[in-house]
Amino acid sequence: MVQALRLATTADLPAIEHIVEAAYAPYIARIGRKPGPMLDDYAALVRAGRVRVSPLDGNVLGILVLIPQEDVMLLDNIAVAPAAQGRGLGRRLLQAAENLAREAAYRRIRLYTNEAMTENIALYARSGYVETHRVEEKGLRRVYMEKDLA
Helix, strand or coil: CCCCCEECCHHHHHHHHHHHHHHHHHHHHHHCCCCHHHHCCHHHHHHCCCEEEEEECCEEEEEEEEEECCCCEEEEEEEECHHHCCCCHHHHHHHHHHHHHHHCCCCEEEEEEECCCHHHHHHHHHCCCEEEEEEEECCEEEEEEEEECC
16 A cells, blocks of 8 residues: 655655656657656756655656646646556555645645646546646647636
8 A cells, every 4th residue: 555645755766767768758759758747857856945856665657746826726747657557656646645735734736747647647637627728838838727626
């Protein structure tokens, strides 16, 4: 059984980077370049207390990156190790993100994904997220979505 989420430490960095690389590599061909999460500075995010990990028997199986903003919690990244995919961990991480945002007194949670990641857009829509806008940022075509947490 997966244990409760905990804040990531610098000791988790190799696992975090491996999970991100493995989870997003399949999208490189579809997008034509590395997706945004593959370019992030996870050491800085861990130091800032923005990364949580989902451990099992000492192994990190999933990551969650939340970035508080002025009026909304930004769900910056969810990634699941390929060996743990298809078991509902991603949905549990999404629910944990929403719970953490509520605990921090946010009324909304926002996320973005690449427009080529159509399965992610569909998953978020099924989970109650509504598309707010599309924009090109850092050379990536992003779809922004939000969910009301009230």
